[in-house]
Amino acid sequence: xxxxxxxxxxxxxLAAAVLMLNACSEKWLSQEPEGATVTEDQFKNxxxxxxxSVYGIYAMMYQYADHDVFGFRSIDMYGDINCGDMAMxxxxxxxxxxxxxxxxxxxxxYFWSYYYDMIRQCNKAILNIKQVIDVSKIDDxxxxxxxxxxxxxxxxxxxxxxxxxxxxxxxxxxxxxxLAMEGTDLEHKLALPIYTEEVVKADSIxxxxxxxxxxxxxxIEEDLSTAIRCLSLAESAGVTRSLKHEVNSDxxxxxxxxxxxNKEDWGNAEKWALEFINNTAAPILPNDKVLTTGFANVDxxxxxxxxxVNVVTSTALASFFGQVDVFSYSYAWAGDVKGIDENLYKExxxxxxxxIRSQWWNxxxxxxxQYQFAPDGKFYSPSIKNANNYQSLPTGDEIDxxxxxxxxxxxxxxxxxxxxxxxxxxxxxxxxxxxxSMNNLIMITDQRQNDATDANGYYSAxxxxxxxxxxxxxxxxxxxxxxLWGEGYGMQTFRRFGEQVTLGSNHKTRGxxxxxxxxxxxxxxFTMEIPSGEQYYNPYLRDITTLQTQD
Numbered sequence: 001x002x003x004x005x006x007x008x009x010x011x012x013x014l015a016a017a018v019l020m021l022n023a024c025s026e027k028w029l030s031q032e033p034e035g036a037t038v039t040e041d042q043f044k045n046x047x048x049x050x051x052x053s054v055y056g057i058y059a060m061m062y063q064y065a066d067h068d069v070f071g072f073r074s075i076d077m078y079g080d081i082n083c084g085d086m087a088m089x090x091x092x093x094x095x096x097x098x099x100x101x102x103x104x105x106x107x108x109x110y111f112w113s114y115y116y117d118m119i120r121q122c123n124k125a126i127l128n129i130k131q132v133i134d135v136s137k138i139d140d141x142x143x144x145x146x147x148x149x150x151x152x153x154x155x156x157x158x159x160x161x162x163x164x165x166x167x168x169x170x171x172x173x174x175x176x177x178x179l180a181m182e183g184t185d186l187e188h189k190l191a192l193p194i195y196t197e198e199v200v201k202a203d204s205i206x207x208x209x210x211x212x213x214x215x216x217x218x219x220i221e222e223d224l225s226t227a228i229r230c231l232s233l234a235e236s237a238g239v240t241r242s243l244k245h246e247v248n249s250d251x252x253x254x255x256x257x258x259x260x261x262n263k264e265d266w267g268n269a270e271k272w273a274l275e276f277i278n279n280t281a282a283p284i285l286p287n288d289k290v291l292t293t294g295f296a297n298v299d300x301x302x303x304x305x306x307x308x309v310n311v312v313t314s315t316a317l318a319s320f321f322g323q324v325d326v327f328s329y330s331y332a333w334a335g336d337v338k339g340i341d342e343n344l345y346k347e348x349x350x351x352x353x354x355x356i357r358s359q360w361w362n363x364x365x366x367x368x369x370q371y372q373f374a375p376d377g378k379f380y381s382p383s384i385k386n387a388n389n390y391q392s393l394p395t396g397d398e399i400d401x402x403x404x405x406x407x408x409x410x411x412x413x414x415x416x417x418x419x420x421x422x423x424x425x426x427x428x429x430x431x432x433x434x435x436x437s438m439n440n441l442i443m444i445t446d447q448r449q450n451d452a453t454d455a456n457g458y459y460s461a462x463x464x465x466x467x468x469x470x471x472x473x474x475x476x477x478x479x480x481x482x483x484l485w486g487e488g489y490g491m492q493t494f495r496r497f498g499e500q501v502t503l504g505s506n507h508k509t510r511g512x513x514x515x516x517x518x519x520x521x522x523x524x525x526f527t528m529e530i531p532s533g534e535q536y537y538n539p540y541l542r543d544i545t546t547l548q549t550q551d
Contacts, residue, residue: 076488092335121163155230162223207538294382296405339373342504354459
């Protein structure tokens with residue numbers, strides 16, 4: 001039994017239209033987000049109140065205000081560019097230009113408002129859901145199964161609220177290791193305001209105090225553990241999501257596992273990653289599709305979460321593909337080339353000769369020098385690339401001008417990387433965990449070897465080297481950076497592993513520079529500051545001196 005699909009297209013399109021209109025405003029700093037899905041009167045007339053409420057949350061994933069401000073995937077791009085894994089080789093239009101140099105007032109204001117707008121939308125949805133189901137009975141398995149559809153919606157809203165808070169804490173708070181360097185910890189670090197559905201219900205409350213980072217993580221953990229329970233029990237009762245832009249139990253487990261990983265809670269990160277691995281039906285992308293998928297089709301079975309881009313949901317040039325795809329009529333095609341960092345690319349080609357992923361970049365270089373290091377083997381319009389035989393760039397008449405490539409939010413490979421990293425850290429106390437770590441990493445790399453080089457023994461020699469814990473650590477880090485390049489994990493990998501990086505020469509403003517996530521100054525450079533304008537909207541934070549000295 002799938003959730004009721006009546007009026008889905010209408011609800012989703014209306015939600016998207018309203019949210020995009022809201023996104024054009026300049027009110028990025030309001031801590032009381034105003035981006036409702038529809039008006040109250042319209043909402044009450046919905047045939048399916050819960051569905052309309054929850055779908056409005058998902059529409060926010062791709063809301064846009066400008067060509068470098070287009071929801072979740074634009075935030076992904078900021079992180080990947082700022083940490084250096086994605087290089088800005090050149091620019092003619094200037095989008096993402098300043099992101100190489102670090103956070104700006106506009107960026108942190110947008111991040112702050114984007115996730116708090118989503119939290120408010122989740123809170124509104126939760127209030128509506130509570131009118132239909134009795135959430136005090138969520139611990140009763142039979143009740144959840146009986147009210148499976150309503151409980152599924154409740155799980156979705158909680159999962160998305162937990163996801164929003166997990167993003168805020170990773171952007172606006174130092175890592176636990178970095179906090180220790182500054183003589184504090186999660187319990188004592190004031191991090192973020194926490195807003196629940198009860199705060200939204202009390203409209204007279206216009207702000208909240210900063211809660212500790214530990215309290216924010218507790219909120220994340222409670223939301224997601226409850227969401228997983230609701231989603232998995234509802235799924236066992238026959239309720240499933242309708243489309244992959246919605247979360248399910250697989251997605252919720254990995255959101256929680258990744259939050260624990262960034263919290264450096266290795267035991268719980270492993271627990272939830274293995275919960276995913278042991279329960280999912282999603283495979284790792286097989287070797288024979290590594291170079292043919294284009295990472296542009298939500299129907300790929302290894303895609304856990306993503307957006308089916310169509311004429312309603314397309315944001316055209318203001319999109320990830322509009323910024324990186326040289327086979328679309330896009331900024332990348334026209335001169336704003338984004339590509340893999342040159343030194344990281346050399347690490348793939350020189351130190352990992354077995355790795356077929358080297359062909360995710362640089363295929364056009366011999367004929368089109370300006371597109372050196374572009375992701376012309378990973379993020380591209382498949383129909384246009386195939387039509388041009390993979391070798392030549394389409395002309396202005398041939399170029400993709402419909403921008404319908406789907407957007408990936410999460411792939412199954414993430415679960416194996418989380419497990420491998422968490423087990424490596426746990427292996428410092430339990431050597432058996434190192435073997436488990438290696439095995440989870442190899443689950444991915446077995447599908448990434450180039451058969452043409454296998455006769456040379458490169459891959460078997462590489463696998464043998466993983467018995468050295470130090471080598472295993474570096475190869476886990478390498479696979480985070482390569483396997484998930486361009487998918488928004490670069491910044492947190494950089495901060496979590498804590499290793500300095502010397503950038504390649506193909507960065508227009510930072511070529512050949514060395515950056516260090518744990519340097520005294522750099523800890524701030526790679527961690528967002530609470531927007532100073534927030535003091536005007538949140539009375540608890542109006543003393544800007546408090547914000548500046550709270551650490």
